[in-house]
Amino acid sequence: MEIAIGIILGCCALGAGAAMIAGIGPGIGEGNAVASACEAIGRQPECKGSVTTTMLMGCAIAETTGLYALVIAILLIFVAPNMLVNILLNAVK
């Protein structure tokens, strides 16, 4: 029984870690966005305000996939172990 619960907890933690690999994508995307924004500001310093606003909006939208991964990781750490262990205990009964 202890081994089964241990496997459940360990696999939940591993899954949470694996889910956060998705953090790579938004990182690269936001880096590209900021790099382009810097370039644009360097070329046309007078439209700094609108470029910054647009960049922040773009960053927020690029972040979404990363946040999906974060939500899944948080569910795996805080919610899934309780649920799975309960299912296991009920099944053993």
Added chain:
Amino acid sequence: MLIGAVAPLVVGIILKVLFTPEKVGISISGALIYFTIPMPLQNLPITESQVNSALVIVTILFLCLYFTHGLTVKAELKRQLVAEWIVKQTQSLVKTNMSDYFSGFAPFVASIMALSAFSSLLSLFGMYPPTSDINIVGGWAILVFILITYYKMKCGPLHYAKSFGDPVPFLAPLNVISEVATPISMAFRHYGNVLSGAVISVLVATGLQGLTNIIFGWLPGFLGNIPFLQIGLPAILSVYFDLFSGCLQAFIFAMLTMLYVASGFPEEDYLARRAKKLARLKK
């Protein structure tokens, strides 16, 4: 008036202190449940996030009353200048991002922005920010979704149904999915940003506590128990996660609301339809 704005915060802090269970160390937990109301289908728990968001609404109400009482034609008071600045900024924001048809949209955008920003800033007072609860943010996202659908329906249900088969009819299922994904992504974006800030702050604070124990644990007496390294660094993180990120997320939520509503509204079709209707009525 200002007392009315500050009192809800005090009430919230007192409630939090009264209801927080005794615990050891730092932990990440969801909203506290203050009490449950028995309901026929399912018990209704009244949680910290619901109470806190209601308190935020009261705070904003009293702030608005404070800013707008005793207005004069020529601004003499400082608070009137602040109120005028807020109104002007939101109106220009709405004007640049939406078409002229939506000129009455500024109060809604301003109120969503204020609600979201003040909710996120509650974490500065040590209270639970309602925006890190998916239920609260999900409610706002559903409200925005209803608005988007309402403006898409302006040309009649047939036009709305036709818009799903926009490029090619067999892509309709994908269009339905992307339609449903809009409120989900809006809710998750806001909730995830605030929650991730809280989680990272707690992790850093716990890590620094452990590090202090290792480095300064040998000091005699109570000196060994003071977490020296916890001074400073969590505050810098809080400036980013609570102040900057909270305000930025409020801005982004309001901005996305405006963009989705404005882009979902088929303005040319609607104006043509209305002109046709008026012409028919004149006959």
